[in-house]
Amino acid sequence: MAKSQSNPRFHARGRSRGVGGAEEGFALSGRIWVEKEGETFLGWGRVVLLERIREHGSINAAARSMGMGYRHAWDLVDMMNRLSPKPLVRKVTGGRRGGGSTLTAEGTAALENFWALVDDFRAFLRGRDARIWRKRRKPRAKA
C-alpha cells in the first residue's frame, strides 16, 4: 500500500505560471484530521495504523511494523473505537494464529474516506498560489 509509506506531511507545489527564478520553490503544505468534540478522532498516523491492522491481522504486529509501541497502538485503537458511533477495529477469535484484530466495515470505510479527503485536500493545495508575498490585482473587499 504505497500511501502508507509516504510522509505524513505532504504538499503540492505551488507552481507558478510562467514565472521562474527566485520565485520558484514555494509550496503550500498542510495537514487534515477529524475531531470529535475537540479530541482527535482520526488523523494520518491512526489511518496508517488501521491499514497495518488490516494488513497484519493484529494490533501488535501492526504497531511493530510502524515502529510504534504496542501499548500506544492499543490506546489509539481504544480511543478510535470509543469516539466512533461503531467500532473501527474488532477482535477475532480462532483461526491459524489463535485470534487477532481486524477492521469492521466502518473501519474500512474510514480508511477509504480519509484517503479520498486527502486526495481532495491535495487538489486544494495544488490549486492555490503559494507565492504569498505577491500583491494581487484584485483587492479584497473591506466588508
Next chain:
Amino acid sequence: MAKSQSNPRFHARGRSRGVGGAEEGFALSGRIWVEKEGETFLGWGRVVLLERIREHGSINAAARSMGMGYRHAWDLVDMMNRLSPKPLVRKVTGGRRGGGSTLTAEGTAALENFWALVDDFRAFLRGRDARIWRKRRKPRAKA
C-alpha cells in the same frame, strides 16, 4: 484584529444533513502553511507575528504582545526575510521612538494572501463530511 486572537487550530463542523444523535460532534480540522524548499516559510504563528509588527511598529513589542521570546521573534523575521524574494519586514529609522520595524508591501501582501487562503481552507473543511466511518453509496473506482 480579531483573526490574530483566535486559536491556531481551526475547524469547520461537518454538520450532518438530517442525521443527529451519536453522529453529531464530528469536525474536519486542519492546518496550512507555506514552505520554501522544505523549510517553513509562513504559517499561522508567523503571520500573527507580522500582524503584531504592523500594529506595534517594533519586533520586540510584537513579540512581547504574543508572549514570544524576542530572540525567537527576531529569528523568525530573519528567516522569513531570507526565504522571501523580497523582505517582508524592514527597519525604520527615526520617528518618535527612535526607530523600529514595519512591514514592506510584500509583508502586507503576505498577510492578506494568507488570510484569504485560510478562508478558502475553512470553506474546504466545511464542505466535506467528517463522518469518516460512513460507507458511501458510490464505490470509489479501482483504477
